[in-house]
Amino acid sequence: MKHIFTLLLLGVGMASALAQALNSGKLTGSLTDSTTTKAVPFATVALMDGTKLITGTTSDGAGTFLLSNLPLGSYRVVVSFVGYRTKSLPVSLTAETPSVQLGSILIAAEGKTLGEVTVAGQKAIVEDKGDRLVYNAEKDISNAGGTAADVLRKVPTLSVDLDGNVQMRGNGNIKVLINGKPSAMMARNLADALRQMPANVIKSIEVITSPGAKYDAEGSAGVINIITKKALQGFNGSASVTAGNLNRGVGTNLNLRKKKFGLTLSANGYQFRNQRESQSVRTTLMPSSDGPSQPLSILTQNSAADNTGTGGYGEMSVDYDPDSTNHINFAANVWGGRYPNNSSVQNRLTSPTGVELQAFRNDIKFVNPYGNGQLDLGYTKSFKKPGQEFSLLTQFSLMPDNYFYDTDRYSTSESLIYRQHSSNYSQNKEYTFQTDYTHPFTVNGRKDTTSIKLEIGAKGILRDISSEYRLTQSMDGISPLIVDSTQSNDFNYTQRIYSGYTALRIDTKRKWNLNAGARFEHTDIKGDFLTTQTKLASQYTNLIPSITLSKSIKTHTLKISYTQRIQRPMVWYLNPWLNQSDPKNIQTGNPYLNPELSHATELSYNVSTKQGLSLNSALYWRQTNNAIDYISTVDAAGISTSKPQNIAQRKAMGLNVNLSSQPVKNWNLNGGGDIRYVDLFSPALNQGNNGVVWSINMNTSYKLGQSYTLQANGNYSSGWISLQGTNTGFYWHSISAKREFMNKQASLTLGLNNPFIRGISQTSRQSAPTFESESNFYMIRRSVRLTFEWRFGQMSANGGKKGKKISNDDKDGR
Numbered sequence: 068m069k070h071i072f073t074l075l076l077l078g079v080g081m082a083s084a085l086a087q088a089l090n091s092g093k094l095t096g097s098l099t100d101s102t103t104t105k106a107v108p109f110a111t112v113a114l115m116d117g118t119k120l121i122t123g124t125t126s127d128g129a130g131t132f133l134l135s136n137l138p139l140g141s142y143r144v145v146v147s148f149v150g151y152r153t154k155s156l157p158v159s160l161t162a163e164t165p166s167v168q169l170g171s172i173l174i175a176a177e178g179k180t181l182g183e184v185t186v187a188g189q190k191a192i193v194e195d196k197g198d199r200l201v202y203n204a205e206k207d208i209s210n211a212g213g214t215a216a217d218v219l220r221k222v223p224t225l226s227v228d229l230d231g232n233v234q235m236r237g238n239g240n241i242k243v244l245i246n247g248k249p250s251a252m253m254a255r256n257l258a259d260a261l262r263q264m265p266a267n268v269i270k271s272i273e274v275i276t277s278p279g280a281k282y283d284a285e286g287s288a289g290v291i292n293i294i295t296k297k298a299l300q301g302f303n304g305s306a307s308v309t310a311g312n313l314n315r316g317v318g319t320n321l322n323l324r325k326k327k328f329g330l331t332l333s334a335n336g337y338q339f340r341n342q343r344e345s346q347s348v349r350t351t352l353m354p355s356s357d358g359p360s361q362p363l364s365i366l367t368q369n370s371a372a373d374n375t376g377t378g379g380y381g382e383m384s385v386d387y388d389p390d391s392t393n394h395i396n397f398a399a400n401v402w403g404g405r406y407p408n409n410s411s412v413q414n415r416l417t418s419p420t421g422v423e424l425q426a427f428r429n430d431i432k433f434v435n436p437y438g439n440g441q442l443d444l445g446y447t448k449s450f451k452k453p454g455q456e457f458s459l460l461t462q463f464s465l466m467p468d469n470y471f472y473d474t475d476r477y478s479t480s481e482s483l484i485y486r487q488h489s490s491n492y493s494q495n496k497e498y499t500f501q502t503d504y505t506h507p508f509t510v511n512g513r514k515d516t517t518s519i520k521l522e523i524g525a526k527g528i529l530r531d532i533s534s535e536y537r538l539t540q541s542m543d544g545i546s547p548l549i550v551d552s553t554q555s556n557d558f559n560y561t562q563r564i565y566s567g568y569t570a571l572r573i574d575t576k577r578k579w580n581l582n583a584g585a586r587f588e589h590t591d592i593k594g595d596f597l598t599t600q601t602k603l604a605s606q607y608t609n610l611i612p613s614i615t616l617s618k619s620i621k622t623h624t625l626k627i628s629y630t631q632r633i634q635r636p637m638v639w640y641l642n643p644w645l646n647q648s649d650p651k652n653i654q655t656g657n658p659y660l661n662p663e664l665s666h667a668t669e670l671s672y673n674v675s676t677k678q679g680l681s682l683n684s685a686l687y688w689r690q691t692n693n694a695i696d697y698i699s700t701v702d703a704a705g706i707s708t709s710k711p712q713n714i715a716q717r718k719a720m721g722l723n724v725n726l727s728s729q730p731v732k733n734w735n736l737n738g739g740g741d742i743r744y745v746d747l748f749s750p751a752l753n754q755g756n757n758g759v760v761w762s763i764n765m766n767t768s769y770k771l772g773q774s775y776t777l778q779a780n781g782n783y784s785s786g787w788i789s790l791q792g793t794n795t796g797f798y799w800h801s802i803s804a805k806r807e808f809m810n811k812q813a814s815l816t817l818g819l820n821n822p823f824i825r826g827i828s829q830t831s832r833q834s835a836p837t838f839e840s841e842s843n844f845y846m847i848r849r850s851v852r853l854t855f856e857w858r859f860g861q862m863s864a865n866g867g868k869k870g871k872k873i874s875n876d877d878k879d880g881r
Contacts, residue, residue, distance in 0.1 A: 096169030106130030280584025303860030311852030378404020
């Protein structure tokens with residue numbers, strides 16, 4: 068805690084000293100209608116240095132205004148208001164005259180009447196915002212009726228496999244936020260959560276590869292922020308329905324905002340179907356110190372599954388502005404659903420000479436009923452100085468996440484020979500408190516104007532996780548199920564994280580930009596196996612630096628950055644429950660995992676032309692120490708046990724390039740690629756793996772007239788590399804068409820995913836001292852969906868202030 072207060076006191080001291088030294092000027096005045104001589108209230112008053120905005124305010128009900136804490140220098144005061152002509156006045160603040168009274172400023176009414184305005188052109192689907200890459204999902208019609216996993220497949224720097232597992236530049240340890248705040252749904256299992264989130268609620272996706280000190284240090288690969296559609300001024304809403312062979316859904320949202328008050332209500336229900344087949348062959352080996360390993364047995368498995376998951380979520384958010392500087396926001400959301408994973412597996416175990424040792428069929432009924440409730444309450448105080456802000460945020464979430472399965476084992480003669488039932492009740496309670504303060508400065512020099520932004524903050528997170536699991540079995544399949552005490556336990560896990568940060572952002576008129584900061588985090592962990600009376604405890608402290616330096620020359624920007632990141636083990640990794648639904652392939656968590664610590668360096672070059680061409684490229688290097696990876700071992704009976712372990716080092720060096728253009732007014736084209744060398748090594752396991760992996764993507768859309776839009780998308784990944792093996796590549800493509808009608812208040816979108824292939828095949832190969840295996844997967848991915856959307860009500864651009872909410876960037880990594 069001492070380090071946190073040191074960072075905070077250092078930041079406050081810097082803010083106080085700079086404020087006293089640099090900001091001592093003041094401007095006052097009043098605005099009057101030149102014709103009626105009446106006061107003009109609520110007009111905009113801006114202080115400009117050339118084309119750069121220094122600060123601004125609005126006139127009060129009597130037409131008066133005040134600008135204080137101003138840097139000394141020569142400026143122009145620009146007054147603007149709807150229905151009036153813009154007026155500009157020169158003003159000079161000096162050491163001799165730091166306070167200037169402008170008196171009554173006369174502004175004239177605008178005599179022109181605006182006619183109908185037609186906006187031509189299209190917003191780019193991919194935009195480079197300097198510190199982040201933005202994918203505008205709402206402009207991509209092929210997303211209609213799909214899921215968040217479908218959307219992320221099209222985002223530059225990301226790759227999504229056929230099961231929905233996401234990687235950023237080859238690393239799956241990513242922090243996923245929703246509107247800048249955590250979602251417990253993303254914590255339980257990211258791949259499942261993305262399949263269960265409808266694409267039609269997503270506005271855009273931000274990819275941040277080098278997060279600054281203000282972000283939690285969690286996430287060794289980076290941060291993904293999913294921005295959902297928001298309400299504007301007035302009353303509006305939408306309703307949509309999707310029909311398809313793999314995706315179905317219905318959703319609605321209502322938005323009301325009147326001056327100081329805003330209310331948003333939304334509800335969605337959805338279904339998704341998952342069909343797959345697999346075949347695998349695994350050879351169990353007897354390790355030998357003086358020669359090659361000898362085969363002990365060969366396991367052949369064939370399985371098929373066809374499951375449909377159902378779920379839904381609802382959200383209510385309320386915003387209230389007591390006055391122009393204070394903002395209160397409250398939000399409550401509930402997710403829930405039922406995700407089955409039933410399958411039938413044929414098993415055959417033979418000797419190396421082909422003699423059958425064991426053969427049976429295992430029918431699995433697996434279900435995961437899940438849910439989550441979350442409450443957010445925040446207060447934000449804005450000051451007259453633009454950019455100066457204080458916020459106090461709290462959050463509580465409760466996530467029950469349960470797993471149940473029944474297995475029936477049949478002999479080759481179809482006799483029931485074994486039964487098993489397993490239940491796992493798990494729950495996660497989380498309490499978060501956070502406070503942040505931002506203070507801007509402006510420094511005027513002879514040849515340059517520099518803006519400085521200081522950010523300081525503190526945060527505390529308390530997590531209370533429990534897992535209760537029981538296993539009952541019938542050894543002959545006929546007698547009653549009996550509890551197996553050796554495979555039943557109760558587990559409690561608490562995690563406390565205390566953090567503080569100081570960050571400084573400097574922007575000069577010569578287009579130099581510096582972001583530098585440090586974040587201190589202390590983690591305290593305690594675990595308790597109640598049934599076996601076994602305890603665990605650990606604590607660690609991390610000081611995480613980050614720095615980014617960039618220089619812009621006209622339309623070119625060169626940037627270099629370095630940061631450290633920490634990856635705490637995810638809840639999914641920690642849960643010690645044994646999943647034995649497949650008796651030959653057991654999966655479990657590891658509550659004794661240590662966190663990863665990664666170093667990331669990036670050199671990027673970006674350029675944008677007036678013709679609409681944008682190039683974003685980055686050369687990057689990452690080294691992760693104490694990396695977490697799933698490790699499998701196979702015993703003499705041919706049974707595999709897989710669990711996450713710390714494996715020492717994971718290194719990656721790569722090049723990422725993304726290109727976006729608009730060849731003609733109605734045609735958008737963007738695409739990119741990523742190539743990297745990956746090297747993993749574990750001295751403890753005496754095993755390593757390395758190689759080159761790459762991926763490419765392409766997205767194009769064309770607008771036909773005012774009502775029709777066509778779009779096509781395609782991407783290919785060469786696969787990925789783990790410590791024990793590799794997965795082969797796969798590709799994905801889609802074609803979509805959209806028709807708008809009813810004065811553009813309604814639309815109909817037809818989407819085809821993989822129309823030219825019924826399914827996608829992939830092969831996984833693994834090897835270790837105790838086994839060698841090859842698995843072939845075939846997943847049905849050809850789909851068609853038709854989405855109807857109706858938009859009603861009206862809205863304007865005055866959406867009020869935006870409320871802040873807590874962002875536990877480490878939410879899906881504990």
